[in-house]
Amino acid sequence: MIRILVADDQALVRGALAAMLDLEPDLEVVARVGDGARVVPEARRTRPDVALIDVRMPEVDGLTAAADLVRALPSCRVLMCTTFDRPGYLARALAAGASGFVVKDASPEYLVDAVRRVHRGLRVVDPDLAAESLTHGTSPLTARESEVLAAARWGASAAEIAARLHLAEGTVRNHLSSAIGKTGARSRMEAVAIAERWGWL
Incomplete structure (x- = not known):
């Protein structure tokens, strides 16, 4: 059983993602949080295998939460899941230690497969975003x-x-x-x- 933490500031999205993932026989959502500040404490309490984290959240943004989680609980893989398919977010997520980056308009089958692949230690990145990030992913700003x-x-x-x-x-x-x-x-x-x-x- 793959244990999952879902972090998204929108309750409806958070609930829908959790319900969808819980339908799979090998997936179990063990924690749901609505802001980035709660990611690490909940992960320490529930010990998920994969954390599905939105980029934009209150208190602590998802990219910072991902980096904090990777440091605090290295055994937990991070999969960013966001509406904002921006190349810079992908580059920053990978730099923070995330294992994958998918957008919310992906099919349910793609998301479920991404969770399983990330759990196996593979990297999963939205292909269109990956191509765009080659041009615009790295920020020129200090x-x-x-x-x-x-x-x-x-x-x-x-x-x-x-x-x-x-x-x-x-x-x-x-x-x-x-x-x-x-x-x-x-x-x-x-x-x-x-x-x-x-x-x-």
């Missing part, structure tokens, strides 16, 4: 540029970003300028949109 650009996504001024990140205002402007150049954008908000589209933020 960690600091990503941090500054993420802080700018809600329209914060350079002074506000500087105060929040404890940086000089000139340093913030330099990072924003660099991020705009690297993304090929014409403005900081366009740079944010491009970075989000490819999953770099």
Whole structure:
């Protein structure tokens, strides 16, 4: 029996995934969580073989939760399952130690097969996303540029970003300028949109 943890912030999706997986004779959902902060505690309590984790969740995002889980419970394989088929998310998920990445519009048969394959130690990646990630998967932004650009996504001024990140205002402007150049954008908000589209933020 393959024991599974399902982590998704949408209760309806979480319940549907769990119900679908529980229909299989060799699969058993042993835990369901609605935010990334609960992934590791529940995994330690229930000892799943595979964790099915959404990318975007409150408290702690799925990519961070995946990395935390891989460190805390290396025997548990991680399969990211998300609506957001962005190349940058795939690259970041694999870097975090995930064994697979599938999108939610995949067929139930594909998802069930992905769980079994990941459990066997194989890597499973959505083929269309894998092809796209060869071009756009790796972010051109440095960690600091990503941090500054993420802080700018809600329209914060350079002074506000500087105060929040404890940086000089000139340093913030330099990072924003660099991020705009690297993304090929014409403005900081366009740079944010491009970075989000490819999953770099």
